[in-house]
Each structure stands twice: as C-alpha cells, then as structure tokens.
Amino acid sequence: MQNEPTGEPVTGVVAARDAPPAPAPTGPETVQLNHLVAIRRLLGFILLVLVIMGLYFARDVILPLMIGLLIALTFSPVVRSLHRIGIAPPVTATALIVSLAAVIGIGAFILSGPVSDWISQAPRLGDQLRERAQTLLASFEAVQNASEQVSELANDAEDPTVQRVAVQTPGILSSAVGSVASVLTTTIVTLVLALFLLASGDLFYIKLIEAFPRFGDKKRALRIVYGIERRVSRYLLSVTIINAGLGVVIGLAMWGAGMPSPIIWAIGAFLLNFLPYIGAISGVALSAAVAIVHYDHLSQAFLVPALYLAATAIEGQLVTPIVLGRRLELNTVSVFVTVIFWGWLWGVPGALIAVPFLVCLKVVCDNVEALHTFGNFLGAREPLPELEAEPAE
Template identity: 45%
Template sequence: MKAETTASGASIAESPDPRVGVRDELRLMRSMLIGIFILMTAAALYFARAFFMPVILAFLLALTLTPIVRFLRKRGIPEVVSATLLVLLSIFIFVSAGYLLSGPVINLVNNSYSIGQQLTERLAPFKRPLEMMADVSRQLGALTETAQEPGVQRVAVAPSGILSTAASNILGAGTSITIVFVLSLFLLASGTLFYEKIVQSFTSLSQKKRALRVVYDVEREISHYLLTVTLINAGLGTVIGLGLWGLGMPNPLVWGAAAALLNFLPYVGALITLLLVTVIALISFDSISYALLAPSFVLLCDIIEGQFVTPVMVGRRLEINAVAIFIAIAFWSWLWGFIGALMAVPLLVVIKVFCDHFDGLSHVGNFLAAQQAIVVEDEPAENNHKAA
C-alpha cells in the first residue's frame, strides 16, 4: 500500500510499525533479566561465599600452575605427577610462610597500641594541634566518668562462646584451604578432560574448532598472566625484604611478604605497604632522615615494578583501567573481605580476556581495558573549504 501524498508532493507519515514496539519491549525485558541475573549472582556469591571462595581460589591456583604443568608434559612428565609435585610444593610454601610469619605478625598486632603511642610521640612536633585536641577529648572523657551517680556500678558483659567461635573459624579456614589444594590438584591432573567435554557439547566441526580455539586462547592468556604476576610479586617482595634487611629494619621478612601479597592490589596494596613501612621505620630509627630511607626504597621498587617490569613482562593488552580496578577491589572486598580484594584484579583479567574473545561482549572488554591513544584523522580538504 503506497503512502498518500499532499498537493505539494510531501508524503503523509505512515502508521508506526508494531514490530518496532515489540522489539523495544523485548530489549527492555532482556535488560531487566540481565540486571536480575547480576543481582542474584551477587547475592549467591555473598551468602554462599563459604562454597564459592575456595572453588574460585582453586581455579585461580590451577590456572597459575597450568603453564608449568604444560611445560613438564612436553618434557615427558605426566600431568598427575607434575600436578601432585606442584600442589605439594605450594602447600609447603604456604605452611612455611605461615609458620615463619606468624610470630612477628602476632607481635606486631599485640604491640599495636605501643606502636601507636611511639608514633604519636615521634610526630608530636608536627602534630601539636591534633595532640591538644586529643588531650581535651581525654579530659572530657575523664569528667564524664567521674560525674556518674554514686552507687551505680558499671557492668561489663564478657563475650560468650569465644573458644567455640575461634574453633569453628579455624575449622572453617582449614576446610577451605583443603578444598583449594585438593580441587586444584584434580584440575591440574585432569589434563585435557575439560577441553574434550567442551568439544563434545557442540555438533558441527566448525563450532568445535572455534570453541576449542577460544578455550585454549583464554586459558593460555589467563594462566600466563597469573603466573607472570605471581613471579613478579614474589621477586618484588624478595627485593624489598633484602633491601629493608640491609637498612636495618625490624622484621624485614614480614614486609617483604606483605609487599608481595599486597601487590596483587594495584595502587592500594603499594600504598598500604608504604604506610606500614613508614610507621615502623619512624619508631625504629632515631633519625627521621634515615627512617625515610626505608619507605623511599619501597617507593622506588614499586615505581620500577609498576612502570617498567610489569608492562614489559605482561604486556599492554591485558592492562585494566584504574576505575575498573578500584570498583572491582571495592566490590570483592565488600563481598569476601581481604581475600576477595586479593582476587579482584585476577578475576577482572579473566573477565576481560573472556569478553575479548566474543563479539557480543567486546564492548565490556573495551570498557575494562586501559585508556589508549585515539588517532583522529584529518578532515578532507574539501570539507575544510566548505567550512570556510
């Protein structure tokens, strides 16, 4: 049916196509379903964190050790043997680190109050106004306590069930750690089982080839990134620990381990390490100028690692923009605490690599990527003449 025209030749607008409205409604329903799915996933991860946390940690550990298993397999060592040796080595490193660091860390926690007092006394010349405000607050607190009515007794309620709570927490942590290592052992020892199952779920040969190529690419990039970053952080912690030991810092092993562990948190981890080392250095050395050498050395190591070592060894393609990193750290720390914060960036890289291999999710991977230089082409000369 042709559109009617007026006397001047202008066509009269046809009635709107009902299919356009249906498509808009379907698009809206799809967006709502995606939002509901995201909210339900976040709720499941929060309330079932006792299950999801060790499982995801096991997958990350398996991906980290996969390049080593693949390298040993090419040398004729079966996956079961190499996976068992690597998991046992990981358990040995974990137990040894916990044993060596437990004593100094407990001492630091027990002496935290005295450390705070020493730091306040050391920085008294620089924080005199704050110290006066603190004195006024303490005096007001003392007046409030003395102004209580006579005969009124203050009752302190001791928390009940401390031993049972601590025992249950220790048991839960031990169970989670066991799940992590055992599940990672099975994942590493399974070899190509998961790839075979993925290929068998498709019918056509072209789909099987594409699925296998995508799975291999994603697994290779993620495992390379995790292993490389782990080695870089271990090297950073070793250098910082040796440097602080040379400067005479107390407990250099603790600060080296803290630097290696916290460096999984970009920006935030380096800042926390720098602040902790600065506090301990200020109360450990008599000269403030000499005390500042320790944080200066840590800052120099972080700059070299962040600006030169990691970009060269990891590559620019897997860089994540700072906004996405901070949002991920805030979200996973709210979801799973400190362990979730440590897992935030590796999981973000996993999501980015996965999205880069699918056209429908490429915009998500582009959003997570670091900012790149945008080349603006010059306009044609004829457009410039028209503008003139």
C-alpha cells in the first residue's frame, strides 16, 4: 500500500516562499567591487564630456567628414546596383557628385540675387515690420518708455570726463562674405570626400570585415554597416522627395496669395523642411514677417502663415508617416532632443545631420546586445502587452 502524502513538504515550500530574501553579501571584496563600478561610471562620464568638447571645437574638421559620409551612404546602393550591370563605381560616383554639385550651384545662383536684395533691404524691412506690428506691441510701449528714461538718467549721471568705448561689430556684408567662404569650403571638402568614398566601392567594407578575427563578429559588423546604409539612404531619399513636393505646394500657395518671389519660397521651404520641427516653425515665422510688411491689412497677412502651417502640418502628420512607415522607427522625444542637442553643438548643420545620426545609432543599438535597452528607448511607441488581472485575496 502507498503511503499517503503528509503536509510537511507543503509547509516547507510555503515557508521557503514566504521567507524574506537573503541579505546581500557584504565584505571588503564587495565594497571594492562597488568602488570599481563607481570609478568606471565616473570615467565614462568624463570621457563623454571630453568627446562633446572635442566635437564642439573640431566642428570645422568633423562636420564636412560627417556630411560627406552621409552623402556616400545615401548613394552607395545606387553605385552598387550599377556596378552589378557593369558600370564601374568611379564612373557612377563622378556622375552622381557632379550632378549634385550642379544642383547646388544652380540653387545657389537662383538664390543669390533675392537673398542679396533681402540682406540689403533688411534694415528697411525691419523698420517697416516694426511700424506695422506697432499695434500688436502697444502693451510694451510703457515698458520701453520707462527703459529709455532710465537710460537717459544714467547718461546724464555719468562723469563727462570719462571716455566711452564702443565696440564696432562687423557689418552684414562682411559677415555674409565670411559665411559664404566657409560654406563654400565645407561644400567642396564634403563633395570630394563623398566622391572618394563612392569611387572606392566596397573597399572600406572589406577592410572593416578584415579587422575582426571571428566570423560572428564579421557578420555582425557587416549587418550593422548594411543596415545603416539602407536606412539612411531610404530616409534621406524619401525626405528629399517629400520636401521637394512640399516646396512646390508652398511655392504655388505663395504665388496664389500674391507673395513676392514665390520661387524663393519654394526653395526655402524645401531646405527648411530638412530641419525637423525647427524648419517648419522658422518658415511660418518668416512668412508671417514678410506678409505683415507686404499686405495692407493684418487679416490678409495672417493668411500666408496659415497656408504655410497647413502645408507643413499635412506633410508632417499625413504624408511623411505614410511614405516612411516603420522605416525610421524613432520616437518624437528622441528626435526632438537630438535635433536640439546637435543644433546647440554645431548650429544649423548639426540640426540637419541630427536625424541621420540618430538612425545610425538606432541600427547599432539594434545589433549590439549590450545596447538593446537604449535602442528600445529610441524606438517608436509599441502597444503595451495585455496584463492579466491579479486574483483578489
């Protein structure tokens, strides 16, 4: 006959389950390990700060290299596809870079005349805008008058024997000439670097694979590189086509509203929309300022920024999500923070490369196990799993 089970084992299991967790081991070795972890974290933070400082001060050197690398990643699939049908990579690379340089040159030539006119007329336009917006700023007149009175009292109280030193800032023309020279140099270096990278074909991919000793590491490195190339290329090409369509729509809207230089508005909208969030806000603000000066009535002037805002809203909320779909897979907060950070670090060029850089970082995080948590944070929102309700006690 079999023995009947007793309640002692069950009691032991319940007691073991309800028992408090064992205290963490303490001792000299544990304290030393905690100190090493803290030191490692501190050194990592110091290294991060040094890298950010290096990026800030080495902007003129690193920025053309990064933009050239992004251009090469964008056109690499085209070069590889044409290489399969017998066209050598140097030929395709030269054709692509020369075409890109021609587009940039034609765009700069078209914009040079109106932009130079706007720069020369900027003081007059500023005075007109101030006069037209005076009714909107009436509440600030009292504060301005008080400030002027305080300034006059301070000037009267000054010692007449004390010499006043005024720092003369460079004029608009000299600043514009310096900026054009810097942009031209950066553009030339960027295009030459992109040409060399595209003409080399798969040379650097082969060198990268040879740098890893194990076969698994070679596969992972190649998967990361091809993933970065594929996503960056699709993103930049798709965004370029979308921005071109947006520029056409805004140019037609400005022409229909009677705004001056609708072609310039079309090109400006195309370029500004490469800046996520910031470009749309800048375009709306700029169109509102010019419309206030151009129109006699504020009701007509406010129609122009409303049209600009409507076009960018449809593009951002409807067209771009449909075209890109899940290709980008980045959440809005991470994109906005990255744009603000790179914009603070490198200005407008930094904001332009912010999203492609984030796409590259997302691909690396998805393929490196230690960075999966950070990659999941950068990703788009996913539905939460359904949780079963806990049974009532």
